[in-house]
Amino acid sequence: MANKKQPEKRLEEKVRNRLKTPVDRRVFLKRFLQGAALLAAGFPAKSEAFSWKDFFQKHYKEMTAEDKKRIFARIERETKKRLGVSVTLKDPPPLDGVEYAYCLNLSKCIGCRRCVYACVRENNTSRDPEIQYIKVLEMPKGSLDVEEGDIYYDAKKVPREGKFYMPVQCHQCTNPPCVKVCPVEATWREKDGIVVIDYDWCIGCRYCEAACPYEARRFNFATPALPPAEINPDQSYLSNRIRPRGVMEKCTFCLHRVREGRYPACLEACPTGSRKFGNILDPKSEVRRIIEEKRIFVFKEELKTHPRFYYFFD
Amino acid sequence: MKTYLEFWKGMIYQVLNGSRLYYAWVGSLLAVVLLGAFGYRQQFESGLIVTRMSDQVSWGAYIANFTYIVGLAAAAVMLTIPAYLYRRGEFKKITIIGELFAIAAIVMCLLFVTVDMGRPDRFWHIFPFIGRMNWPISMLSWDVIVLTGYLLLNLHIPGYLLYKKYLGEEPTRRYYLPFIFISIFWAISIHTVTAFLYSGLGGRPFWNSAILAPRFLASAFAVGPCFLLLAIGLIQRFTRYAVPDEAVRLLRNITAVTLVINLFLFGCEVFKEFYTDSSHSSSAKYLLIGLRGSHMLVPYIWTALLFNVAATLAFTNRKLNRQPVYIHTASVLAILGIWIEKGMGLIIPGFVPTPLGDIVEYTPSLVEIEVCAGIWAFGLLLFTLMLKAVIPIETGDLRVKRDTIEFPVRQPFGKI
Amino acid sequence: MPPMSYNPLLLLFLAAGLAAAPGRAAEGETWKIHPEDTVKRRTSEMEMYKCSDCHSETADFNPNERVLKDEHDDKRVHFGEEKGENEWCFSCHKQGNYNRLKRKSGKELGFNQSYVLCGACHGEAYRDWKLNIHGRRVGFWNGAGKIASCAECHDPHDPAFKAMKPEKPPAWPRGKKKRRTVQGNGE
Numbered sequence A: 001m002a003n004k005k006q007p008e009k010r011l012e013e014k015v016r017n018r019l020k021t022p023v024d025r026r027v028f029l030k031r032f033l034q035g036a037a038l039l040a041a042g043f044p045a046k047s048e049a050f051s052w053k054d055f056f057q058k059h060y061k062e063m064t065a066e067d068k069k070r071i072f073a074r075i076e077r078e079t080k081k082r083l084g085v086s087v088t089l090k091d092p093p094p095l096d097g098v099e100y101a102y103c104l105n106l107s108k109c110i111g112c113r114r115c116v117y118a119c120v121r122e123n124n125t126s127r128d129p130e131i132q133y134i135k136v137l138e139m140p141k142g143s144l145d146v147e148e149g150d151i152y153y154d155a156k157k158v159p160r161e162g163k164f165y166m167p168v169q170c171h172q173c174t175n176p177p178c179v180k181v182c183p184v185e186a187t188w189r190e191k192d193g194i195v196v197i198d199y200d201w202c203i204g205c206r207y208c209e210a211a212c213p214y215e216a217r218r219f220n221f222a223t224p225a226l227p228p229a230e231i232n233p234d235q236s237y238l239s240n241r242i243r244p245r246g247v248m249e250k251c252t253f254c255l256h257r258v259r260e261g262r263y264p265a266c267l268e269a270c271p272t273g274s275r276k277f278g279n280i281l282d283p284k285s286e287v288r289r290i291i292e293e294k295r296i297f298v299f300k301e302e303l304k305t306h307p308r309f310y311y312f313f314d
Numbered sequence B: 001m002k003t004y005l006e007f008w009k010g011m012i013y014q015v016l017n018g019s020r021l022y023y024a025w026v027g028s029l030l031a032v033v034l035l036g037a038f039g040y041r042q043q044f045e046s047g048l049i050v051t052r053m054s055d056q057v058s059w060g061a062y063i064a065n066f067t068y069i070v071g072l073a074a075a076a077v078m079l080t081i082p083a084y085l086y087r088r089g090e091f092k093k094i095t096i097i098g099e100l101f102a103i104a105a106i107v108m109c110l111l112f113v114t115v116d117m118g119r120p121d122r123f124w125h126i127f128p129f130i131g132r133m134n135w136p137i138s139m140l141s142w143d144v145i146v147l148t149g150y151l152l153l154n155l156h157i158p159g160y161l162l163y164k165k166y167l168g169e170e171p172t173r174r175y176y177l178p179f180i181f182i183s184i185f186w187a188i189s190i191h192t193v194t195a196f197l198y199s200g201l202g203g204r205p206f207w208n209s210a211i212l213a214p215r216f217l218a219s220a221f222a223v224g225p226c227f228l229l230l231a232i233g234l235i236q237r238f239t240r241y242a243v244p245d246e247a248v249r250l251l252r253n254i255t256a257v258t259l260v261i262n263l264f265l266f267g268c269e270v271f272k273e274f275y276t277d278s279s280h281s282s283s284a285k286y287l288l289i290g291l292r293g294s295h296m297l298v299p300y301i302w303t304a305l306l307f308n309v310a311a312t313l314a315f316t317n318r319k320l321n322r323q324p325v326y327i328h329t330a331s332v333l334a335i336l337g338i339w340i341e342k343g344m345g346l347i348i349p350g351f352v353p354t355p356l357g358d359i360v361e362y363t364p365s366l367v368e369i370e371v372c373a374g375i376w377a378f379g380l381l382l383f384t385l386m387l388k389a390v391i392p393i394e395t396g397d398l399r400v401k402r403d404t405i406e407f408p409v410r411q412p413f414g415k416i
Numbered sequence C: 001m002p003p004m005s006y007n008p009l010l011l012l013f014l015a016a017g018l019a020a021a022p023g024r025a026a027e028g029e030t031w032k033i034h035p036e037d038t039v040k041r042r043t044s045e046m047e048m049y050k051c052s053d054c055h056s057e058t059a060d061f062n063p064n065e066r067v068l069k070d071e072h073d074d075k076r077v078h079f080g081e082e083k084g085e086n087e088w089c090f091s092c093h094k095q096g097n098y099n100r101l102k103r104k105s106g107k108e109l110g111f112n113q114s115y116v117l118c119g120a121c122h123g124e125a126y127r128d129w130k131l132n133i134h135g136r137r138v139g140f141w142n143g144a145g146k147i148a149s150c151a152e153c154h155d156p157h158d159p160a161f162k163a164m165k166p167e168k169p170p171a172w173p174r175g176k177k178k179r180r181t182v183q184g185n186g187e
Helices: A002-020 A025-042 A065-083 A114-123 A177-181 A207-211 A265-269 A286-293 B002-016 B020-046 B061-074 B077-085 B095-116 B120-126 B139-167 B173-199 B212-238 B245-276 B279-288 B298-316 B324-342 B347-351 B366-395 C008-020 C111-121 C123-130
Strands: A088-090 A100-105 A135-140 A163-168 A187-189 A195-197 A234-236 A275-279 A295-297 A309-313 C100-102 C108-110 C137-139 C145-147
Touching: A065 A088, A100 A286, A114 A135, A114 A265, A177 A187, A177 A207, A265 A275, A275 A286, A286 A309, B002 B139, B002 B366, B020 B366, B061 B095, B061 B173, B061 B212, B061 B324, B061 B347, B061 B366, B077 B095, B077 B173, B077 B212, B077 B245, B095 B120, B095 B139, B095 B212, B095 B366, B120 B139, B139 B173, B139 B366, B173 B212, B212 B245, B212 B324, B212 B366, B245 B279, B245 B298, B245 B324, B279 B298, B279 B347, B298 B324, C100 C111, C108 C111, C111 C123
Parallel strands: A088 A234, A100 A309
Antiparallel strands: A100 A275, A135 A163, A187 A195, A295 A309, C100 C108, C137 C145
């Protein structure tokens, strides 16, 4: 027992003596700096060679053609290195005389979610943590109040009795609240109506996510993880390239497809043909006809976001 | 220039020398700061996934604390207004405490914003000319401007006045007086801009209310003086700095009024939400009575309300508010109550329910708590160190030596 | 060899080629979104085409309405019942020429133009389908597309769109309360 007490007593004495003696400033500073150095050592060094050019990469709108070539080549190289997949990065410009519109027929949507997963595959979104641009709400017939809706419905067969289904994704608003609030102009509305994000300019403040009334924006809380076998290699800088950690992303109406005349992936996956897409400025397009002849409505119209996404019942 | 360096040397000497209690306090704050730094290291390594924020609740503890502390920074003005607008001379002696408090608060704000960013390495994007600042449309760009400006104002004014005092010279009015008047209006603007960040969002009906900016200011002007009263109490206890009693009394009376206004505005908000009872009131319902089975915040907000009411009663009661022990307890209650009301009681319900009617709740993770504690400790540390350096100048113990450079022999902290 | 441009044999081949080209209907197809649009052929999808492989054109079938018991017993005709009109096989199929369908007027048309027959009664849906408001069109919004005909999605013998199993729901968020029930928000 005496042995046990001795070390305790010694410790007590030690502490008391320590408290009595004035702290040597130099020793104190030295210890503090050592601790700080230990801390700094814990911060990971960059996995690849750091380049000031990359650190000071310009905003997309300020890039010259050579800048773009160099930057796209770097991204393709990095993707190859990190994931072992060769991808092509394109930058299709907006088409003249085109403004996209999307119409969704709520009488036809059965809530099968094929669009959700086609989008995930097309746009290379993270599987873990899971990021999905499209949310399908199962609504009770008779109400458009989204608080009555359910995003997490699971059923043996859809559509279920007494329900209708309302998919929500980025509405590419003409008066977008997200563009208004971004402090660094990392998101903006392009000429053809698509609201895009420069993933290498975004600072990850998530103000746009707070501002969006349609819950359309997603944040990469972690580095996106997706199986290399499922990567879609036809990518574009502003839409479906694999995003870095800490930046925002969202539906871009499959910019890389629609600017080449193709349909977005969600539309082609829809088995009931509820999704319609086209150029709202073309009087002969189906979206124009739907807007003119069917009874379309705008979700949360009172917010005057003037979206380019129209719902209708048939 | 040489004297200016001596001025700094003198202050640094003051900071590095003190009593045992001082070292214990500074040491424990440093320990918490290190804890916060280790927590942030985890976040830096793995990303914001180590927090419990989500796409549905995308702002959490960091922004909640940021909002609260911007208010504290603005509250320095509660000392400057009586001193310079109302010419109450007794306040002039203590405006320095408010300005140092503002510096510490702004530094804390900048730290909270930095730890909340997904890409802190891209912070330079927000500066004009070298980055791309979305001014004047984005309220966050205004926030950057006003916070930086306020920091610079609060570095200049006390910096100039202290240096002049150190030299034993009379300060030139035009080098500090205009800045003080600017800082009065600027202080109100920093918190108004922060409120506009929230109140401009149409998609978040809980925040989209005209009363938000007045509520922010009322709560800031209620809780800031509480901090200052506690700081003054500690200064009176541990230093020879003479704080005029009239100043403390007037500050206490001002705080009583602002606490009442804070409660009144809260009541206005509650009436509008529950009388109208539309879809837009879902967030308020979630906060105060629970929504569809989710009621995590209900006990917190009611505790906060209890604290606020108790503090208001103590401050307004003639018998209680003369005794420092009641005032100090009431200050602590108000600080905690308004912290809950403004932090988790304002930020989190804005996200519940989501714009698509989903209910996802939020509690801070361990890493978030560590980082928040670290930043709070850093702010308190900064405030302590600044006071430790500055009070000797104010009491006259630290003065320039014209012929020889000599450090003062006795310590102004004689009461321990 | 006579000059190419006046060779009647060549003209014959051209005419035959034009007639066999996919998606050309009996009526002028000016309704297409894009001139190069094609309507997906039904005949390649049908498991028992050609009908004449089993049914000769001369054989006479029992023209009376009845429920089929041997072959084609899966082909219950499920529409028109509520109107009491009791559509049955020979309302749409041409008796005596089983590779063809027939309209109410008696006019024949091929299976690849079956949408004309559907549209004869379902005018609104047909009009919308021609405008690509109803139905599925994949390919290019400003170029050629492939249009699905009615029978691609609606089994003519049981046209109501079938319910299907949905894909799995999104991951349950960390901060969301656990469900107590399967249906509804569980809140």
